[in-house]
Amino acid sequence: MTLLLKAESITKRYGAVVALSDGGLELEQGEIHALLGANGCGKSTLCKIIAGTVAKNSGTLSILGRAVEIGGPREAEALGVALFYQELSLVPQLSVADNIFLGREQRSGAGFLDARALRRDTEQLIARFAEVAGAGFSADALVSDLSPDQRQIVEILKVLARKPRIIIFDEATAALDRNQVALFFAILRELKAEGVSSIFITHRMDEVFEITDRITVMRNGATVARFVTAETDRQAVVHAMVGDVTALAERPAARPRSDKPARLVLESVGNKRVQQVSLSLRPGEIVGLGGLQGQGQSSLLQGLFGAAPFTSGTIRLDGEQVRISRPSHAIGKGIAYVSGDRGRDAAFHGRSIFENIAAASFSKERPAMVWPGRLRERFTKAAATLSTKYAGLSAPIGSLSGGNQQKIFIARWLATQPSVLLLDDPTKGIDLGAKADFFALARRLADEGAAILFYSSEDAELLSLCDRILVFNSGAVAGELEGEALTAYNLTNAAYGRAA
Amino acid sequence: MNRLRSTLTDPLVLATLSILVLLAAGEALSPGFARGDQIVRLLVVSAILGLVAAGQSLVVIGGREGIDLSVGASISLGAVLAGNVMAGQDGSIFLAVLVAGGATFLIGLINGLGVTMLRIPPLVMTLGMTGVVQGALIVISRGIPSGNAAPALMAFVNRPLVFGLPGILILWALVGVLMWVLLRRTRLGYAIYAIGSNERAAELTGLPVRAIRTLLYGLSGLFAGLTGVIVIGYTGNSFVSVGDQYVLPSVIAVVIGGISLAGGQGNYFGAMLGAIALTLLTSVLTTLQLEFWGRQLIFGAVLLMLMLLYGRAGRLRA
Numbered sequence: 022m023t024l025l026l027k028a029e030s031i032t033k034r035y036g037a038v039v040a041l042s043d044g045g046l047e048l049e050q051g052e053i054h055a056l057l058g059a060n061g062c063g064k065s066t067l068c069k070i071i072a073g074t075v076a077k078n079s080g081t082l083s084i085l086g087r088a089v090e091i092g093g094p095r096e097a098e099a100l101g102v103a104l105f106y107q108e109l110s111l112v113p114q115l116s117v118a119d120n121i122f123l124g125r126e127q128r129s130g131a132g133f134l135d136a137r138a139l140r141r142d143t144e145q146l147i148a149r150f151a152e153v154a155g156a157g158f159s160a161d162a163l164v165s166d167l168s169p170d171q172r173q174i175v176e177i178l179k180v181l182a183r184k185p186r187i188i189i190f191d192e193a194t195a196a197l198d199r200n201q202v203a204l205f206f207a208i209l210r211e212l213k214a215e216g217v218s219s220i221f222i223t224h225r226m227d228e229v230f231e232i233t234d235r236i237t238v239m240r241n242g243a244t245v246a247r248f249v250t251a252e253t254d255r256q257a258v259v260h261a262m263v264g265d266v267t268a269l270a271e272r273p274a275a276r277p278r279s280d281k282p283a284r285l286v287l288e289s290v291g292n293k294r295v296q297q298v299s300l301s302l303r304p305g306e307i308v309g310l311g312g313l314q315g316q317g318q319s320s321l322l323q324g325l326f327g328a329a330p331f332t333s334g335t336i337r338l339d340g341e342q343v344r345i346s347r348p349s350h351a352i353g354k355g356i357a358y359v360s361g362d363r364g365r366d367a368a369f370h371g372r373s374i375f376e377n378i379a380a381a382s383f384s385k386e387r388p389a390m391v392w393p394g395r396l397r398e399r400f401t402k403a404a405a406t407l408s409t410k411y412a413g414l415s416a417p418i419g420s421l422s423g424g425n426q427q428k429i430f431i432a433r434w435l436a437t438q439p440s441v442l443l444l445d446d447p448t449k450g451i452d453l454g455a456k457a458d459f460f461a462l463a464r465r466l467a468d469e470g471a472a473i474l475f476y477s478s479e480d481a482e483l484l485s486l487c488d489r490i491l492v493f494n495s496g497a498v499a500g501e502l503e504g505e506a507l508t509a510y511n512l513t514n515a516a517y518g519r520a521a
Numbered sequence: 522m523n524r525l526r527s528t529l530t531d532p533l534v535l536a537t538l539s540i541l542v543l544l545a546a547g548e549a550l551s552p553g554f555a556r557g558d559q560i561v562r563l564l565v566v567s568a569i570l571g572l573v574a575a576g577q578s579l580v581v582i583g584g585r586e587g588i589d590l591s592v593g594a595s596i597s598l599g600a601v602l603a604g605n606v607m608a609g610q611d612g613s614i615f616l617a618v619l620v621a622g623g624a625t626f627l628i629g630l631i632n633g634l635g636v637t638m639l640r641i642p643p644l645v646m647t648l649g650m651t652g653v654v655q656g657a658l659i660v661i662s663r664g665i666p667s668g669n670a671a672p673a674l675m676a677f678v679n680r681p682l683v684f685g686l687p688g689i690l691i692l693w694a695l696v697g698v699l700m701w702v703l704l705r706r707t708r709l710g711y712a713i714y715a716i717g718s719n720e721r722a723a724e725l726t727g728l729p730v731r732a733i734r735t736l737l738y739g740l741s742g743l744f745a746g747l748t749g750v751i752v753i754g755y756t757g758n759s760f761v762s763v764g765d766q767y768v769l770p771s772v773i774a775v776v777i778g779g780i781s782l783a784g785g786q787g788n789y790f791g792a793m794l795g796a797i798a799l800t801l802l803t804s805v806l807t808t809l810q811l812e813f814w815g816r817q818l819i820f821g822a823v824l825l826m827l828m829l830l831y832g833r834a835g836r837l838r839a
């Protein structure tokens with residue numbers, strides 16, 4: 022094995038915040054290397070330093086034993102380093118193909134023929150992904166029309182099209198479902214066989230043990246442990262990450278089905294992507310929306326929230342028929358919607374954490390005047406519910422790590438004390454500990470009487486949180502799992518339309 | 522080093538520095554430039570620009586390429602309407618303000634509806650509106666200066682009221698405070714930044730994005746109309762193109778003040794400093810005997826330079 026990349030004692034400060042105190046990483050030729058750690062521990066920062074988009078304060082980087090100074094993204098690219106950005110960097114108004122080739126074609130060096138070969142390779146990749154990416158994914162599709170998982174796939178292709186020898190995937194699988202991950206892993210293995218090295222950041226431990234060769238763990242800005250994947254286990258790694266072992270809490274003993282009248286009833290509702298969906302949700306119930314990616318789960322939630330209003334069917338809330346044609350209607354009725362697509366749906370870029378939390382509460386409570394001093398305590402508490410790591414409420418949202426931003430957007434909605442909570446892949450990017458906290462919180466809300474609809478791209482999450490799961494296929498409910506039937510095996514079968 | 526660079530590209534610091542440099546330059550070119558009464562005179566001119574810039578700030582902060590190029594036409598309309606309603610009578614000032622403000626507020630709302638409902642790009646919509654309003658003004662007035670400022674209005678703009686400062690400066694300070702209250706202490710203000718920063722996210726937190734944006738254009742029209750009233754108080758009578766000269770400066774003042782043309786960023790205090798800096802620049806250029814077109818050229822160059830500077834500052838590596 023040859024040591025391809027070595028990062029040693031890397032430090033990075035943002036004003037008073039120390040993002041990295043002792044970042045280190047050793048990447049060998051042709052390996053897949055996991056970079057793990059809790060939200061805000063410095064993974065993205067370390068990777069951005071390697072990819073030249075952030076300048077380090079001190080420390081050394083070397084490639085094949087030679088010290089290198091990476092002064093910018095161009096220089097990193099010349100060294101064969103490519104970074105998949107956690108917060109996606111696509112141009113929505115351009116097509117999939119244009120995004121992938123953005124800034125590539127006129128580059129000197131790559132001759133005319135190369136460009137053509139590149140395009141052919143990429144079209145093959147697009148075709149391969151087309152099978153698992155769901156409807157509407159093609160080379161000419163506009164990125165703005167794509168779903169979060171499809172955009173993540175485009176970002177992956179964009180990175181692959183550079184033909185790098187070191188690829189850093191910063192939470193590249195966060196929005197992908199099982200099939201999409203499987204294809205992505207197949208491609209990773211092919212690259213590995215060609216000698217390409219990958220750094221792979223994820224909060225999904227199963228993926229770590231499935232695909233990676235070695236593991237580096239960071240904590241509070243420092244690299245604290247290294248493992249060979251085959252020689253360690255989940256517990257040891259999680260222990261290195263968070264100190265004590267917090268796994269996703271097991272599903273609690275089946276709770277007695279409440280006999281309260283339904284809070285929410287949908288009768289054959291439909292919009293562009295869902296047809297004839299009926300369901301009933303009691304207070305205290307947590308119902309999962311399962312199935313393959315993009316089968317209408319998100320569209321149902323967005324329909325219910327008024328973001329993509331239903332064009333047919335009826336909605337009843339506490340027995341009363343209601344019309345929800347825009348989000349403000351839904352919010353007024355105590356409905357909250359947490360999106361996993363934070364960059365597009367949630368983040369007020371450039372604005373403070375305070376403002377980012379306040380937005381939903383203001384819409385619900387409609388105060389004419391705002392006294393930040395009086396709200397500070399309340400929002401500090403809201404932000405703290407998921408142990409978010411942040412410098413202060415007036416810091417800009419962009420100064421938070423990806424997972425910590427997502428916690429803020431969850432806090433935004435929890436602060437409205439919703440009676441119906443719509444969760445659309447809400448855990449995207451948040452770490453194991455925070456996820457456990459979030460699930461505990463969701464259960465507590467349910468116990469206090471909230472009704473929760475939960476969509477996740479990760480089956481394990483659905484199985485550990487939900488009382489029952491509606492399995493979606495092509496925009497309709499294809500099956501329902503409950504009680505003893507709630508197993509991974511049944512869920513997979515139902516997703517493919519086979520009888521459970 | 523990093524700190525120095527970020528301080529120097531802080532718009533407020535930059536605007537304040539330019540003001541000091543321009544004052545010194547003016548004094549060097551023509552002694553007496555920075556004398557007390559001269560400064561008051563310059564501030565009065567800045568206040569007029571500052572009032573238009575208040576509306577412009579709101580529209581730009583509201584995002585989606587927000588810009589109001591019709592402020593010039595609205596100033597002219599406000600001035601002509603106010604002049605004719607007042608006709609030199611102190612007793613009619615209130616009515617004149619009402620008529621001028623009402624008409625231009627409506628015009629602004631139409632801009633807003635065009636931008637939000639018909640999805641016409643703001644640049645096109647407000648430029649089109651400029652043509653319509655100017656055409657109408659010329660037809661109605663046949664191009665002849667008309668209307669007369671009431672003496673009390675002229676005194677308000679030109680004569681010392683308290684502490685040797687004309688009423689217009691007090692008014693401007695008041696507008697500054699009101700803008701701060703609006704943007705930082707009302708729900709509407711938070712909503713304005715939110716829709717300017719991320720429209721989709723704003724919708725998903727329940728904000729009535731279109732209504733708010735329409736209102737912003739309305740307010741920009743209103744501010745322009747009121748500026749028109751002040752303008753006629755400043756000059757004594759009105760003519761149909763009196764507002765033209767404020768269009769480009771109102772945008773530049775906003776940009777100097779650090780309000781990003783991309784929306785969702787900046788505050789009115791910066792735009793006030795921007796208005797003062799720009800007025801000083803104009804004055805220095807006039808001292809250099811540069812005529813209207815020469816000044817336009819310099820303004821344009823300043824705008825482009827600022828965009829370049831701030832555009833770069835945003836992209837500088839952390």
Ligand SMILES: Nc1ncnc2c1ncn2[C@@H]1O[C@H](COP(=O)(O)OP(=O)(O)OP(=O)(O)O)[C@@H](O)[C@H]1O
Nearest residue numbers: 035040060061062063064065066420421422423424
């Ligand atoms: N631009 C910035 N300004 C200020 N602080 C920052 C900035 N970027 C990152 N930080 C801080 O640096 C720390 C490390 O952030 P980083 O994004 O590397 O975390 P991460 O390990 O990738 O977390 P996650 O799992 O949530 O993505 C965090 O505490 C974050 O708040």
Ligand SMILES: [Mg+2]
Nearest residue numbers: 065107422423
């Ligand atoms: Mg990260």
